[in-house]
Amino acid sequence: MQKTDWPTCAAVGGVVGAGLGATESSSWAGYGALLVGGTAAAYCWVHGDGDEDGDGVPDSRDKCPHTPRGVRVDADGCPPPAPAPVVEEKAVVKEEVIVIRDVHFQFDSSKLTPSDKEVLNTVATRLKQEPASARLTVTGHTDSVGSDKYNQKLSDKRAHSVVEYLISQGVPRSSFVSVTGAGESQPVADNKTAEGRALNRRTEIKIDR
Template identity: 50%
Template sequence: MRIVRTAVPLVLASGLLSGCAGLVQSDWPPCAAVGGVVGAGLGAIESASWAAGGLGIGALTGAAYCWVHGDADGDGVVNKEDKCPDTPRGTQVDERGCPLPVAAAPAPEPEPMPEAAAPVRVELDVKFDFDKAVVKEESKADIKAVADFMSEYPQTTTTVEGHTDSVGPDAYNQRLSERRANAVRDVMVNEYGVSADRVDAVGYGESRPVADNANAEGRAINRRVEAEVEAKQ
């Protein structure tokens, strides 16, 4: 009968103290109270005089059990193994109860710099007969293309450059190159409506050949008027 009387309270004590393990650190008074009741009960089994002593011992035991086996910050790691006991609730922790390192957010990739728009350009190359400064009809389509481009980009200007071959005196060729440049300018301004202040004309005589003046083919290439217009999109 003595064994039964002792075993029942011990089983009860074990169950109650195990329940205390689920309480947080601040709830140790209930654990102490539970331990005290159980301790008093165990003492009373022996005799009434042991009840008071059992109460005190049980209270201390319950409180200590709660402290050791409880989880004060609710992170899933019991107090005796928790190296970071004050972790805020909901924080992800490691096996020691300490917060897991937060992975740094990847740095945003720099936005690609927009590519600068390539400028658009139109070039003019008008050929002339020997010792002539008259614009041929078949060249006017090319001149018109330049005039249309300048109308599309009204901020543009151009310089029309006249050239000759090497036949004849330098001074004569200089004046001939200027007449050729002005002839092309007149077509742009008078026939295709380009404002006169947007087109300059200059002659370089025979000083800037692009082909060999020693043969007829090269001299025909050098008898020319050139112009270039560039605009930003």
């Protein structure tokens, strides 16, 4: 029974009271209606339980009164908590290696050609996007044509030539922690073929974030 039903209780009680009073005398009908109707209304008010916001939870248990109609509520009359926002965290690749194979240098030299510089301009733009904490390790590699000692020295010169050009294009010098040449000691393809030797002639830039 809801508190909003008390007028109905009063009306029903009044009719009953009037009927009871009329059994005694017609003059008692009004007093009976007033007395019994008032008692019935008071009883409904005291013992009734309302649902003012219409959420299906009686006011005596409704911890969230005035909930807008149509909103789903729990046993306490409260809307369920909003789901926690999903925060998507971008995975950070801690280590990455950029392999540069399109820098060919002048023949038997560590001097960059104009086309080499165009390639390295793209690499420089890429490296300048790295955070200041990134550390760069540069290693030069050659094919197996020539002596080990000669290739070692040539690869070292070419690695330094690449680094100096990248620095001239705005990559911080402090980002480079190591610049070395590995010569022909770390092939990634067969040196017996022209295609394999082309793959082995490369500069690798390792990025540690």
